[in-house]
Amino acid sequence: MEDRTVFRSMGVLQERLDPLIHARVRLGIVSALAAGETLSFRDLKVLLSTSDGNLSRHAQKLEKAGYIECIKSFQGRMPLTEYRLTPKGGVALRSYVEQMEHMLQVARSATHSRGGHRHETSPQPIESDY
Amino acid sequence: MLIEHGPVPRRTQSPQNQASEHLRFIRDVMERSASFTAVPGWGMVVVGLTALSAAWIASIQDSPDASLMVWFIEASIAVMIAVLTLYWKARKSGVSLTSGPGRKYILTLAPSLVAGLLFTVALWQAGNTELLATLWLLLYGAGTITGGASSVRVIPALGVCFMMMGIVSLFVAPVWMNVLLALSFGGLHIGFGLYIARKYGG
Numbered sequence: 639m640e641d642r643t644v645f646r647s648m649g650v651l652q653e654r655l656d657p658l659i660h661a662r663v664r665l666g667i668v669s670a671l672a673a674g675e676t677l678s679f680r681d682l683k684v685l686l687s688t689s690d691g692n693l694s695r696h697a698q699k700l701e702k703a704g705y706i707e708c709i710k711s712f713q714g715r716m717p718l719t720e721y722r723l724t725p726k727g728g729v730a731l732r733s734y735v736e737q738m739e740h741m742l743q744v745a746r747s748a749t750h751s752r753g754g755h756r757h758e759t760s761p762q763p764i765e766s767d768y
Numbered sequence: 769m770l771i772e773h774g775p776v777p778r779r780t781q782s783p784q785n786q787a788s789e790h791l792r793f794i795r796d797v798m799e800r801s802a803s804f805t806a807v808p809g810w811g812m813v814v815v816g817l818t819a820l821s822a823a824w825i826a827s828i829q830d831s832p833d834a835s836l837m838v839w840f841i842e843a844s845i846a847v848m849i850a851v852l853t854l855y856w857k858a859r860k861s862g863v864s865l866t867s868g869p870g871r872k873y874i875l876t877l878a879p880s881l882v883a884g885l886l887f888t889v890a891l892w893q894a895g896n897t898e899l900l901a902t903l904w905l906l907l908y909g910a911g912t913i914t915g916g917a918s919s920v921r922v923i924p925a926l927g928v929c930f931m932m933m934g935i936v937s938l939f940v941a942p943v944w945m946n947v948l949l950a951l952s953f954g955g956l957h958i959g960f961g962l963y964i965a966r967k968y969g970g
């Protein structure tokens with residue numbers, strides 16, 4: 639497979655990527671909630687090393703899209719904001735991971751068809767059972 | 769650069785490396801997130817219940833050696849319960865116990881437990897068992913604080929409580945040690961375990 643063909647295939651695959659998840663903080667939020675069930679705003683902020691405003695903005699976008707659920711309560715007198723991944727968000731993340739794995743396969747097959755001269759570092763298979 | 773607006777900064781040029789970096793990012797966040805919840809709440813509750821039973825059985829023993837044996841058996845059972853429930857929780861979260869969070873928690877807690885075991889044997893051989901409860905409480909507290917450093921704040925808080933109980937035990941008569949151990953290894957584990965199970969899913 640020629641480089642141009644590979645890049646064209648990659649371009650098509652990239653267009654299919656979910657723009658809501660394809661951003662560092664939003665992908666981080668969804669990934670964290672996929673493993674952590676329920677996380678507070680503060681836990682997410684520490685985990686993703688981001689600011690209050692940035693996290694709030696991205697979380698709102700995900701919430702609006704129905705990918706995450708926001709639970710507001712009180713811990714003593716302090717307000718507590720927690721997030722949980724919705725089934726729709728779980729499906730979106732799985733789909734995103736599958737698309738990334740597909741892109742890897744396309745790139746690998748292109749490398750092999752060139753005789754395997756270019757050795758790329760292969761990732762370990764990611765567990766998709768969220 | 770094909771994935772130029774993605775979550776991973778522009779470090780590598782090939783699409784294959786870009787996709788790999790994205791997948792690594794997801795896995796890394798998931799592992800770190802799971803570390804927030806790797807400690808099994810229900811496991812702690814069960815450990816707390818066995819500790820309460822052990823405290824009662826130890827308190828009706830005739831000799832300190834027999835009481836010590838009860839606590840030694842309890843510690844073995846507690847470790848088994850902890851490892852099993854850690855494994856189940858890690859599996860439920862979709863991560864391996866031997867990968868990031870589980871490994872980190874075990875490796876940071878284990879040195880304190882090993883030190884506690886060695887000191888217990890040494891003090892028992894020297895015939896000085898009065899300070900054992902203090903030693904256990906302080907070492908377990910220290911291990912929990914370091915083991916929970918990357919976890920939810922409630923875990924280091926549990927460690928602090930154990931250390932405080934350890935300090936209290938310095939001023940309590942040896943006859944009350946089983947009560948103190950019941951309150952800490954039993955009561956604290958049950959209380960904190962229920963909180964973790966309710967708040968962090970199991």
